[in-house]
Amino acid sequence: MILSIFLCLHYLVLRMAYHEVKLDNKRLDMSQELLQKQNYELHEMYEKNRARMHEYSHNLEYLYYCIREEKYSEAGEFLRKYIGGLNEEKRIVWTGLSFLDFIINYKKQAMDKRGIEFHLTLDVYEYPFKEAELGILLGNLLDNAIEACEKCEPGKREIKLHIWNVKYMFMLNLINSSSKSPEVREQQFITDKEEKNAHGMGVEQVRRIVEKYGGDINFQYSGEHFETNIIVSNMKEENT
Numbered sequence: 001m002i003l004s005i006f007l008c009l010h011y012l013v014l015r016m017a018y019h020e021v022k023l024d025n026k027r028l029d030m031s032q033e034l035l036q037k038q039n040y041e042l043h044e045m046y047e048k049n050r051a052r053m054h055e056y057s058h059n060l061e062y063l064y065y066c067i068r069e070e071k072y073s074e075a076g077e078f079l080r081k082y083i084g085g086l087n088e089e090k091r092i093v094w095t096g097l098s099f100l101d102f103i104i105n106y107k108k109q110a111m112d113k114r115g116i117e118f119h120l121t122l123d124v125y126e127y128p129f130k131e132a133e134l135g136i137l138l139g140n141l142l143d144n145a146i147e148a149c150e151k152c153e154p155g156k157r158e159i160k161l162h163i164w165n166v167k168y169m170f171m172l173n174l175i176n177s178s179s180k181s182p183e184v185r186e187q188q189f190i191t192d193k194e195e196k197n198a199h200g201m202g203v204e205q206v207r208r209i210v211e212k213y214g215g216d217i218n219f220q221y222s223g224e225h226f227e228t229n230i231i232v233s234n235m236k237e238e239n240t
Contacts, residue, residue, distance in 0.1 A: 095122050099131045100138075104161070107142040116149045116157040123164040128232050133209045138172075140202040141228055145176035148226060152177045156224070170215075172230040178221065 059082065066075035095101055104120065111118045127134060142159070149157040160175040210217040215232030 095124055097124065097127070099134065100124070100127065100163075103135060103138050103142075107139070107146070110146055111149075111159060114146065114150055114157065115154055116146065116159055119158070119160040121160075121162040121164070124170070125165055127170050128213050128215075129209060133212075137206050137209050140206050141174055144203070145174060145226075148176050148178045151179045152224075153179075168233055170230075170232045172228070174228040175225050177224060178226040179224070 059078075062078065063075055066072070066078070108118055129137060142161075145159050149159060156177055158175075158177045160173075162171075162173040164171050207217055210230055210232060213232045215230060217228070217230045220227045220229075
C-alpha cells in the first residue's frame, strides 16, 4: 500500500511538472510570436521610410531642375503641395523616445482606420523596460483596447492613454470603451475570439513583464469602460 501511495504521488508530481513545462513552452511560443509581430512592424516601417527617402531624392532633383531653368512658379506649386502632404503625415507624438513614439504612432493608424477617437497625454522621459518588452507590453494593451472598441457602436469608440514619470516611477493609465464586462477565470481574461489562448497569454505576458520589474498592474471595468493601470519603479532610487 505504501508503494502504491508513493507511485501515485510520484505520478501526480510528474504530471504537474509536465503541465508546467507545457505551459512554459506555450508562454515561450507566445513571446516569440509577439516578437516576430513586432519585428515585422519594424521592418514594414523601415521599408516605408526607405521608399520615402527614394522619393525625397527625386523631389530634390525636380526642384533643382526648376530653379536651374528659372521655373519658379512650378517650384512654388510643387512645394505647396509637398508641404501640405507632410503636414498630413507628420507625427502626432514626440517624446524623444523613438521606440515609444513608433509604437504609439503605429497603433494610432489602426485606430484611425476603425473610427476610434484617441486621446493621448505624455509626460515621460524614460521607461524601465527593454524595447522588446515595451513592444510586447504596450502593443498588447493597445491591441486589446482596439479590439474592444471595434465591438462598440460607431461614435462610442474611444481610447485614452496617459504615460508619465513621477520621480522614480513609470506610470501608465489606459482607458478604452467596452461593450461588455470582460470574463475572468482564474485571474485570466477570457476572450470570445477564435484564438482564445493567444489573447490570454498576451495579457499574461504583460503581467509578467510588469512583475519582472517589481511593478503593479490592475484592471478595472466600470460601466462602459475598461481601465488598465501600471506603476513600475525604474530602480534608480535604490542606486542613489
